[in-house]
Structures are given as C-alpha cells and as structure tokens.
Amino acid sequence: MRGKKLRLPIVGRVIPIVEDDYVVMAVEQGGDPADTKAQFATGFLKVTPAHDPNDWEIGIRHGVAAINVMAPDASISDRHGWEDVSAEARAFVGLSREDARTAIVAWFKANGLLEGVKPYRHSVGHSYRSHVPVEPYLSEQWYVRVTDDRLRGAALRSMNPAQRDGGAAAATGVAHGATSSTAANAAAVGDGEITFYPPRYAKTFQHWHENIRDWCISRQLWWGHRIPVWSAEVAANDVVDRAAVDAARGELVGCNGAWRTMGCSEAVRRRPDGVYERFVCVAEHADSVAIPALTAAGFRQDEDVLDTWFSSALWPLSTLGWPDPARFDMQGLLEKWNPSAVLSTAREIITLWVSRMVMFNRYFLGGRVPFKHVFIHAMVQDGFGQKMSKSLGNGVDPRDIIQTHGADAMRFTLVQMTTDTQDVRMPVDMVDPWSGEMFSPRTITDAAGYTVADPMQVSPKDPSKKITSAYGAATGKATPSTDAPLALNTSARFDVGRNFANKVWNATRFALGNLTPVAGDPSVDPATRPLVDRWIVARLSHALATYERALAGYRFNDAADATYDFVWREVCDWYLEAIKPTVKTDAAQQQVLRTVLDASLRLLHPQMPFITEQLWPAVAATGQAGLRGVHVPAAPLCARAGWPSVDASVTDRAALATFGRVQQLVDEIRTLRGARQVLPKRKITLLAPAVVRALVAEAGGVIEALAGIGEVADLPTERPAGAVPIAFEGQELLLVNFADAVDLGAERVRLDKVVTEKLRLISGFEGKLGNPGYLAKAKPELVAETRAMLDEAKADLDAARRSLDALR
RNA sequence: GGGCGCUUAGCUCAGUGGCAAGAGCGCUGCUUUUACACAGCAGUGGUCACUGGUUCGAAUCCAGUAGCGCCCA
Numbered sequence: 001m002r003g004k005k006l007r008l009p010i011v012g013r014v015i016p017i018v019e020d021d022y023v024v025m026a027v028e029q030g031g032d033p034a035d036t037k038a039q040f041a042t043g044f045l046k047v048t049p050a051h052d053p054n055d056w057e058i059g060i061r062h063g064v065a066a067i068n069v070m071a072p073d074a075s076i077s078d079r080h081g082w083e084d085v086s087a088e089a090r091a092f093v094g095l096s097r098e099d100a101r102t103a104i105v106a107w108f109k110a111n112g113l114l115e116g117v118k119p120y121r122h123s124v125g126h127s128y129r130s131h132v133p134v135e136p137y138l139s140e141q142w143y144v145r146v147t148d149d150r151l152r153g154a155a156l157r158s159m160n161p162a163q164r165d166g167g168a169a170a171a172t173g174v175a176h177g178a179t180s181s182t183a184a185n186a187a188a189v190g191d192g193e194i195t196f197y198p199p200r201y202a203k204t205f206q207h208w209h210e211n212i213r214d215w216c217i218s219r220q221l222w223w224g225h226r227i228p229v230w231s232a233e234v235a236a237n238d239v240v241d242r243a244a245v246d247a248a249r250g251e252l253v254g255c256n257g258a259w260r261t262m263g264c265s266e267a268v269r270r271r272p273d274g275v276y277e278r279f280v281c282v283a284e285h286a287d288s289v290a291i292p293a294l295t296a297a298g299f300r301q302d303e304d305v306l307d308t309w310f311s312s313a314l315w316p317l318s319t320l321g322w323p324d325p326a327r328f329d330m331q332g333l334l335e336k337w338n339p340s341a342v343l344s345t346a347r348e349i350i351t352l353w354v355s356r357m358v359m360f361n362r363y364f365l366g367g368r369v370p371f372k373h374v375f376i377h378a379m380v381q382d383g384f385g386q387k388m389s390k391s392l393g394n395g396v397d398p399r400d401i402i403q404t405h406g407a408d409a410m411r412f413t414l415v416q417m418t419t420d421t422q423d424v425r426m427p428v429d430m431v432d433p434w435s436g437e438m439f440s441p442r443t444i445t446d447a448a449g450y451t452v453a454d455p456m457q458v459s460p461k462d463p464s465k466k467i468t469s470a471y472g473a474a475t476g477k478a479t480p481s482t483d484a485p486l487a488l489n490t491s492a493r494f495d496v497g498r499n500f501a502n503k504v505w506n507a508t509r510f511a512l513g514n515l516t517p518v519a520g521d522p523s524v525d526p527a528t529r530p531l532v533d534r535w536i537v538a539r540l541s542h543a544l545a546t547y548e549r550a551l552a553g554y555r556f557n558d559a560a561d562a563t564y565d566f567v568w569r570e571v572c573d574w575y576l577e578a579i580k581p582t583v584k585t586d587a588a589q590q591q592v593l594r595t596v597l598d599a600s601l602r603l604l605h606p607q608m609p610f611i612t613e614q615l616w617p618a619v620a621a622t623g624q625a626g627l628r629g630v631h632v633p634a635a636p637l638c639a640r641a642g643w644p645s646v647d648a649s650v651t652d653r654a655a656l657a658t659f660g661r662v663q664q665l666v667d668e669i670r671t672l673r674g675a676r677q678v679l680p681k682r683k684i685t686l687l688a689p690a691v692v693r694a695l696v697a698e699a700g701g702v703i704e705a706l707a708g709i710g711e712v713a714d715l716p717t718e719r720p721a722g723a724v725p726i727a728f729e730g731q732e733l734l735l736v737n738f739a740d741a742v743d744l745g746a747e748r749v750r751l752d753k754v755v756t757e758k759l760r761l762i763s764g765f766e767g768k769l770g771n772p773g774y775l776a777k778a779k780p781e782l783v784a785e786t787r788a789m790l791d792e793a794k795a796d797l798d799a800a801r802r803s804l805d806a807l808r
Numbered sequence: 809g810g811g812c813g814c815u816u817a818g819c820u821c822a823g824u825g826g827c828a829a830g831a832g833c834g835c836u837g838c839u840u841u842u843a844c845a846c847a848g849c850a851g852u853g854g855u856c857a858c859u860g861g862u863u864c865g866a867a868u869c870c871a872g873u874a875g876c877g878c879c880c881a
Contacts, residue, residue: 200812204879207811211880348879383819407880416832419821422814423877493820496832499846527817557822559833576843577819668848674850677838734820761828768826773864789827 010107012086022054024360040118050081050138068138076100081138097135097676141218142227142302144310146359154362155209155355157188158369160195163202189367193339194358194374197554198420201350201376208351224305228290232299234268239597243495245270253363262286262293284323296541313356316340316370323364336364338765342373344552350376374553383427384451392452393471394428396489404431404438404490406609409497415607417493426491428453428471433485435461438492441469450679456484481774500564501611504604507572508615511597511624514583515590520623524591526630526650530582530700531662533592534655536575537630539566540599541646563603571596578702584763591627598625598632599644613638661729662699665692668726669707669735675750676724676739687723687734690714710737725803727754730795732802742808751804758797765790 001017008015024041025031031038049059049066059066068081074097078085085093092100125134146152155163196202218227239245245253245268252267257278259266264280275661280299282290317323320338321330338361345354354374361370381389388395403408417424430441430453439460441453455472459465472478480486526537543566550558575596581742583589597619605612616638619625623633629650635641669686678684685710688696696703696712703709715734722742723734765786768774775783 070870108848204812208880211810351880379878381877387878415820421822427819495846499832499844502846503844506844506847508843513843561822572844575850577848589879669853670849674838677850680839680841680849757828764828768865771864774826775864777864778826785827 007371009111009113010086010092010104011089012583013084015523016062018058018064020058020061022058040120051136053136056136066138070097070135070137072137072139074135074137080280087566107594114361127195141216141620142229142304144215146212146215150699151359152212152361153211154190154367155358156206157191158194158358158362159192159202159206160230161192163199164195164206166777178328190339190362190369191367195372197373197375201347201374204347204350205355207375208355212355213309215310219307220303221305225311226305227302228282228284229302230280230294230299231277231302232280232294233278236276237405238278239268239276241268242276245276259290259294260269264290269431269603271672275742281391309352309356312353316357316361317364324486334365339369340371342375346374346379347376347789350374373554376420378420379423380414380418381423382426383425385425386450388428391474392446392450393469393474393489394450394452395470396426396428396491400488400490401494402788404488405494405498406501406610408493408501408611410540411497411609412500412560412607413494413497415556416496416564417557419557420555425492428489429492430457430467431490432461433467433487434459434465437461438490441487441703446471456562457487486784500568501608503568503572504600504611505615506609507567507576508597508601508619510576511593512618515594515622516587517621518623519589520625521587521591522624522626523628524588525628526592526654529588529592531655531659531698532575532578532700532702533589534652535659536570536592536596537627537646538651538653538656539570540596540630540644541648541651542566543570543603544599544644560607563600563607567600567604571600574706577706581701581705591623592627594619594622595625595627595630595632599630601638602641602644605638605641609639616641658695658698661695662703665728666703666707668728669709672724672726672735672750673708673740676746678708678739678745680708682737684707684738685711685713685736687713687715687720687736688728688734689731692728692731692733719806725799725806727796727799727803730792730799748804748807751800751807754800755804756795758793758800761793762790762797765793 002019004017005014006017007013023043023045024037025043026041027038029043031041032044038463047055047058047064049056050068051070056066058064066081069076069078071077071080076092076095076097078093095103104229105117119552127134144151151270196205236242240257241253241255248269250272252269253798254265254267255267259280261285263283265283267279268276269279269282270276278299280294282294314322316338317334320333321328322334325334327397332429343354343357351373354633355622357370361368380388382392382394386392386394398410405413417426427440429438431438437460441457443451444454446452452471453469455469455475455478457467457469459467466484468478468480468484469487470489473480473486478484529537543562544561547559550556550562553723575593577591579593583593601616601619620634624634627650629647631642631645631647633642634798671683672678673684686696686707693712693714696709704712715732719734720736722738723736724738724747726733726735768786769790
C-alpha cells in the first residue's frame with residue numbers, strides 16, 4: 001500500500017497512506033501481545049494533525065497538512081482552515097464536537113461502513129476547572145526563545161561548578177559561596193554562584209536546562225498579566241522591507257518603524273493568506289503614549305495572558321522596584337537584596353520557577369543571579385504516603401494544629417521531622433468534638449483508590465455519638481450538623497513539640513526558683529567549677545557547634561535535634577538533677593545555671609519563638625548571664641539576642657571524659673534499681689575500690705544524688721550479707737542496703753546474663769584481633785581501641801564471675 | 809520512556825566504611841521524690857527489602873532484583 005492514496009468518507013478528500021512507527025501493530029502482524037493496544041489494533045490509524053499532538057508529530061514527519069475543523073468554541077466549523085467542505089460533510093458543520101462524533105458513527109452505520117465498536121479504556125486530559133475533556137486546537141501562541149544562550153546558557157553557567165555534571169564535591173557537600181574564582185578564564189558576573197541544598201537537586205536544574213524547549217507563554221485564561229503585544233493588519237505598501245518579510249515565510253521580522261521610536265519593539269510578518277500584519281510589543285514606560293496611539297491606529301491587544309511562571313519569574317526583580325525603582329520609591333532595594341541569600345522551595349518548583357527566575361534575573365541585571373542558595377525542602381504527606389489535599393480531607397490546617405498543640409509545638413515538630421533525604425509522613429488524627437480527645441479515624445478506600453477517613457465517624461468515648469470527618473464534609477458525603485459535628489484534623493506527631501515546649505517551660509520555672517536575683521557575674525571561670533559545671537559548659541559548646549554545622553548545610557532537623565538533646569537530655573535529665581542539692585547555696589553555680597538557661601533560650605528561639613520570648617524577661621531579671629569564655633551579651637528581646645559563643649579554650653575534654661564515666665556508673669546502678677524495683681527514696685551504700693571512690697569524690701555528690709547513694713565506703717575484706725555486686729570498669733562493686741531481701745536466684749540469673757554478654761563481646765573482639773588483615777590494614781588507633789575494649793570486657797567478665805562465685 | 813529518591817524497631821524517622829545499629833512515639837514495670845504524669849527511672853522490641861560483589865571490616869560502597877513515591881516527556 002506504500003505510496004497509495006485513499007478517499008476519506010464524508011469529506012471526500014483524497015489522502016495519502018504513510019508509514020510511521022507510532023502505529024501499534026496488531027498481534028497477528030507482529031505486535032507485542034503484552035500491549036493491550038496490540039490486541040485490537042488494525043495497524044491502521046487515521047490522523048488529524050490539527051487535533052492531536054501525536055498526529056501533529058506524524059504530520060510533520062510526513063508533510064501531512066494540518067486542517068483545522070473547529071471554531072474556538074470547539075464546534076465543527078468551515079471558517080478556520082477547512083476549505084474543501086463536501087456536500088456530504090456540510091451536514092456536520094455547526095455541530096458541537098460531541099454531537100458530531102455521534103453523528104459520524106451514525107453516518108457510518110447508515111452507510112453500512114461500520115464494522116464494529118469496541119470499548120477501550122484510555123486516559124484523556126480534562127480541564128482541572130470545568131472538568132470537560134481537553135480538545136487539542138491549533139492556534140498561534142507567543143514563545144520565549146529560552147534556548148538562547150543568554151537564557152539557557154546563562155542558567156547553566158550560574159551553577160556552582162562543584163555541582164555541575166555531578167561534580168565530585170557535590171557528594172560531600174559544598175562550601176558556601178564557592179565560586180571557583182581561581183579558574184583561569186575570568187568568570188562573568190553571576191557565573192557559578194548558585195548552590196543547591198541538598199546537592200542532588202543541582203542535577204534536576206542542569207538536566208532541565210539541557211533539554212529545555214522554547215517556552216510557550218500564551219495562556220487562554222482570564223487572570224494574569226495580559227500579553228503586551230498589539231497587532232493590526234497593514235497594507236503591503238506600508239511594509240518597508242517587504243522582500244525580507246516575504247523571505248521569512250510567515251516568521252516575524254523585526255523592523256524600525258514609528259513604534260520603535262516610542263521605545264516599543266516592532267515586527268512584521270506575512271500571513272499564509274498573504275496579508276501583512278504588524279506587531280508592537282509595548283514597553284512599560286511607553287504605556288501612556290503608545291497605547292492610545294495604537295488604539296487610534298486600529299491595533300488590538302492580544303487576548304491572551306502570560307503563563308503564570310513568566311509573571312512569577314519577575315518576582316526577584318519587580319518586588320524590589322524593577323524596572324524603575326524611583327517611580328515606586330524603592331531606590332536601592334534591588335542593589336541591597338538582589339541577589340538574596342536563599343530561596344526555599346519544593347522540588348517541582350526547580351523547573352517551573354527557579355529556572356525562570358535565574359534566566360530572567362541574569363538577562364535583565366547584567367548576569368546577576370537572583371539568589372545564591374536554593375534550598376529544596378521535603379514535602380509532608382499523610383500517613384498513607386498520599387499528598388495532603390482539600391478534596392481528600394487528609395490535610396491538617398496550621399490553625400488547627402495551633403489550637404490543639406500550640407504554635408511553637410507545630411513549628412518545632414515540623415523542623416525536627418523534615419529531613420533532607422525523603423518526604424515525611426504525618427499520620428492524620430482527628431479531634432473528637434464531643435470529648436476533645438484525639439483519635440485515629442476509621443478509614444475507607446474511595447473510588448479513586450485513596451485511603452481516606454470514613455465520612456461518618458463515631459466518638460471513641462461514646463459510640464452512640466456521631467462525627468463528620470473532613471473527607472465527608474469535603475466531598476458532601478456527610479454534612480456536619482449538631483448531631484454529627486465536624487472534627488478537626490490534627491496529628492499526634494505534634495505531641496513531640498508540645499511535650500518539649502512543656503519541658504522547656506517547666507525547666508525554666510524550676511531554674512528561676514533556684515536563682516537568687518543578683519547583678520550576675522560573667523567573670524566566673526568555668527575552669528574553677530565542679531565537674532558537672534565544666535561538663536555542661538562543654539556540652540553547650542558542642543550543641544552550638546552541631547547546630548551551626550547543621551544550619552550551614554540547611555539540615556534543620558539536625559539543628560532541632562541538637563537543641564532537643566541538649567536541653568532535654570543534658571540540661572534537664574542530668575544537669576538540673578545533679579545540681580539540685582547544691583545550687584541554692586552556690587552563687588557561682590547559679591551563674592553557670594543562669595548562663596546555660598540564657599544560652600538555651602537563644603538556641604531554642606528560632607524553633608520556638610513564642611515560649612522563649614515569654615520566658616526571656618524572667619530569666620534576664622535574675623541577673624547578667626555569661627561566664628569567662630561564654631559570651632551571651634544582654635538583649636532586651638530574645639529575638640534580638642546575639643547568638644551565644646563559647647571560646648574553644650572553655651571546652652574541658654577531661655571533664656567530658658570523666659563525666660562520661662560518672663554517667664556510666666549511675667546508669668549501672670539505676671539499671672539494677674529499676675530491675676529490682678528499689679524505691680527512689682531508698683538510699684543504698686556503695687562499697688568500691690579507691691579508683692571508683694576517687695571518681696565519686698570528683699563528681700562532687702552527683703553520683704550520690706542521681707543514683708540514690710547514701711554512703712560510699714571501701715570494699716571490706718569480708719563480703720557483707722545481702723550485698724549485691726555489679727561490674728564497673730572491670731572492678732567489682734557492692735551495693736549494700738539495696739533491698740530488704742536479696743533474691744539470690746534473680747541475682748544469679750542477672751550475672752549469668754552479664755557473663756554471656758561479656759563472652760559474646762570478647763569473642764567478637766578476639767575474632768577481630770585474630771584477623772591478620774585487620775591488624776595490618778585498620779587504623780592503628782582503632783586496633784588499640786579494640787584491644788582496650790577487649791581488656792575491659794575481660795576484666796568485667798572476671799568481676800562478674802567472682803560475684804557469681806560469691807553467691808553460690 | 810527519561811530523571812531523582814526511598815525501603816532500618818509496631819509507627820514516624822536518623823544513621824554515607826570501624827565499639828554491642830540509634831531517637832521520638834507506642835508497649836511493659838516501677839515512681840504522684842516540692843520543675844514537669846505533656847513527667848522521671850528502667851525495660852522489651854531490629855535476618856538494616858532481597859541477591860551477588862568490593863573490603864581486614866558493609867545498614868553504609870558497587871551491580872542486579874522486587875516494591876513504593878515524586879518530577880519531566
């Protein structure tokens with residue numbers, strides 16, 4: 001059939017048969033049996049290049065004419081490109097496209113040409129607003145030639161070289177503002193200045209620009225910036241350079257006419273019908289003059305508006321007064337805030353908005369980039385990994401979270417849960433309007449396959465009471481009423497932040513109760529303080545460093561964890577508990593506490609602005625915080641308080657190591673107390689060798705306070721009756737007055753477990769050290785560490801065995 | 809079809825070559841000890857999706873497989 005033609009029914013037009021890979025062959029013709037299309041394919045396809053994008057491509061490949069048979073209202077029309085209307089086809093002109101399709105089938109049937117109709121599932125694009133199927137339609141649109149090097153090239157050159165082409169530095173993170181200015185060829189303004197966080201998103205940016213196509217900016221919408229192009233048909237003899245225009249075969253040709261002198265751009269083209277058309281793009285500053293003149297001359301403005309991303313791309317410029325800052329009284333803003341430091345946005349925005357801002361900013365501002373860093377944040381999904389949406393009722397409203405958990409709780413939780421490796425799930429709970437309690441809703445699967453809350457829920461407290469879910473209300477499947485009130489959505493995930501806020505509040509309250517209001521003495525030297533004070537200062541320094549490192553890499557969850565761990569785990573759990581016996585009478589310790597508290601509020605403030613600001617004046621009223629080497633200058637507001645700084649010299653490594661031993665000993669004793677359910681108020685006696693007693697003494701009462709020790713004494717030669725042994729640093733310690741009656745059987749079981757565990761460890765370490773490859777290739781300090789751990793495990797094993805023997 | 813991720817405790821997530829894999833929630837036990845029960849102390853809980861490879865050593869690096877998600881076409 002190659003090269004043959006056929007007559008198209010109804011229309012009567014003779015059309016060519018072409019061959020194209022797009023056509024799916026039937027299975028019997030060699031089509032893929034796994035392809036459902038191949039199962040009913042015929043190997044033939046009628047194409048309409050003017051009304052289908054795939055057909056359009058086929059038309060281009062084979063030179064098939066695109067004949068438009070529709071009016072802009074999508075009715076069948078003979079006035080928009082379809083000229084050879086046959087008598088038979090005339091009956092269809094004027095019908096709606098739906099009616100026309102039905103009528104065509106009816107015509108085929110009536111003429112005995114219809115072989116069959118088969119059902120076929122496929123997907124058709126629908127308008128997101130009106131929900132009608134989208135009808136591809138040939139029309140003229142304005143484009144931006146983004147493939148021009150001044151746009152696409154400039155965007156690619158703006159990338160940090162370490163992140164381009166998957167640069168090796170991208171994997172390890174990139175220093176701020178690295179511009180590789182050492183390159184021999186002097187880089188142009190803005191080149192290499194944009195860095196992505198996390199670095200992998202640079203690839204998205206690069207890939208997009210390398211494959212970018214010219215950008216259609218015409219949109220047939222009501223809202224938006226109207227395209228500032230005016231046009232009118234002109235007489236042939238009004239076209240100055242007619243030869244060039246004719247040669248351009250319908251393309252626009254720029255020209256220097258009267259409009260150009262007003263500052264507008266001007267172009268002419270010759271339409272396929274031979275008529276000349278003049279286009280004038282009106283410059284913003286020429287509005288008042290050009291537009292009345294154009295109107296008077298019979299020009300009409302394009303009906304379309306700009307793509308929303310075209311308008312958005314102007315954001316870094318127009319918000320700062322561009323193109324005429326003086327006119328908007330915005331002088332200097334562009335110079336001060338463009339480029340800005342960081343743009344925070346979502347993944348899909350990289351191509352839609354980031355790209356366009358970069359191209360426009362560089363184009364209009366002599367190469368300047370609009371921002372230096374692009375931070376791509378995670379997205380929050382519901383508990384089933386679905387996007388939160390209003391229509392599914394599976395979203396949470398920040399205002400509801402503020403009501404159920406508080407603003408600081410919401411903020412902190414979001415910061416802490418939003419990591420840079422993946423999107424996060426937030427199981428959505430509901431608030432029972434009857435009881436105020438939070439509960440997990442019963443779910444159903446909707447028609448589209450989404451997991452959603454059952455429209456009608458029942459109160460977890462009283463199953464006779466009904467509740468309308470957000471999904472029910474959003475879909476109209478249930479209507480909130482006094483009998484079935486609407487439940488707010490929330491999430492138990494925010495409990496973390498609420499509990500933390502509560503902790504911060506109460507810890508501060510406690511500290512305030514222990515601080516005697518004085519002037520405050522920032523000259524107190526931490527080095528002169530007891531172990532626990534030196535330790536908490538070192539930990540403050542560590543928390544600050546962790547926080548700063550996290551922030552520099554836009555890892556906000558790490559920053560949140562740093563404050564959470566420092567404030568809760570270290571300040572509250574250890575420091576406040578440890579100083580309870582001493583702080584009231586120790587002015588210098590109060591100064592340490594005052595400083596730790598003050599610095600904690602500064603750390604917390606970006607994550608919990610309200611509660612910290614509320615606490616700030618109360619803390620400030622206790623006196624000037626600060627220590628020698630720990631700087632927290634006074635400030636009237638927490639929001640304006642400087643970031644704390646700790647001199648490196650203040651970090652006492654010995655204190656960190658010693659306090660680590662203290663914690664280990666306390667943990668050992670506490671574990672045993674917990675296992676034997678020894679009441680907190682019961683004070684026990686610790687019998688220990690000199691080295692352990694020295695540690696207890698150095699800790700300055702901390703071990704006694706935290707482990708419930710009443711007395712510490714030397715190990716007697718004779719083991720006291722009822723003494724319970726523990727192993728610590730390879731030594732055997734004894735706890736006396738531990739319980740009224742010691743269950744020897746339980747102690748043996750416990751010690752047997754210790755022996756088993758130590759044997760397991762020892763075999764692991766010995767296995768490592770018995771491996772010649774490990775000894776030869778692992779770092780020497782690592783090998784030494786393994787040896788030390790082996791020795792300690794062996795000593796612990798011996799101590800546990802001695803204890804076991806003593807119990808027999 | 810192309811690209812980028814993800815799969816670790818019941819749940820939500822950390823952990824990019826080296827101790828015995830962590831946190832929060834949940835669960836279990838004890839404690840209402842004058843900051844906090846939205847708490848404290850202790851405990852239980854994991855063949856790090858699967859298969860192979862590299863390495864003295866792999867949750868971590870490489871290849872493949874399976875499943876899930878997003879972006880682009």
